[in-house]
Amino acid sequence: MNGPVRLAELTARVKNVEDDLECLGSVLDDIREGKFHGVCAPPPRPGNRSGGGQGDEPTGPYFGSLLEFVLDGFAPVYCRATSPTVRWCPRWWDHAEAIYRLEALWRTWELYRLEPRMGIASWLRDYLDPQLAALTSPTGPFAQCTDDRHSPIKPLRLEYPPEGYFDDL
Structure with missing residues (x-):
């Protein structure tokens, strides 16, 4: 009985890994195409910078x-x-x-x-x-x-x- 249960569990794990890889692949594609820059270092956005003095704030x-x-x-x-x-x-x-x-x-x-x-x-x-x-x-x-x-x-x-x-x- 252990065989089929173990196979089903492994199949589910492989499916989860495949889903994760697909998702990460689409994020990487977006990064390569310049559509996404990540949340840690956002690119400057128009209207989001002050104009003068320390303009980087x-x-x-x-x-x-x-x-x-x-x-x-x-x-x-x-x-x-x-x-x-x-x-x-x-x-x-x-x-x-x-x-x-x-x-x-x-x-x-x-x-x-x-x-x-x-x-x-x-x-x-x-x-x-x-x-x-x-x-x-x-x-x-x-x-x-x-x-x-x-x-x-x-x-x-x-x-x-x-x-x-x-x-x-």
Whole structure:
């Protein structure tokens, strides 16, 4: 009985490695074609530099919106093969918790990218890793979704407290 189970496990692992290689290959192609520059050393963007004095200091966010951050900064870099233990939804924008967490990632990335020494390393450890684990968790916001099925989770059920309950706080 061990033979078929082991073969199935190895087949699944090979498939995951192939998926990862395909994703990394597309990122490398984009880098070679100048379409993507990575999140650690973004290229100068028009309107993002001050004009005069120390003109090398950024004056605004690198990504203009959450959508731009997710499409151009997050998704091309953080490739994951979805599985029962790694969840993602192509309609990420239709999950309130995902928007909240991705917005937090974007805003903290904008701050930490300016730290020349440990900024990105600290951001990865302190922000990305825990948020990515929560986002892609089997119990996270995409728990009921698959690559081809969007199924949002219902909000927590709430009851309103009696009138005046929080007046003394």
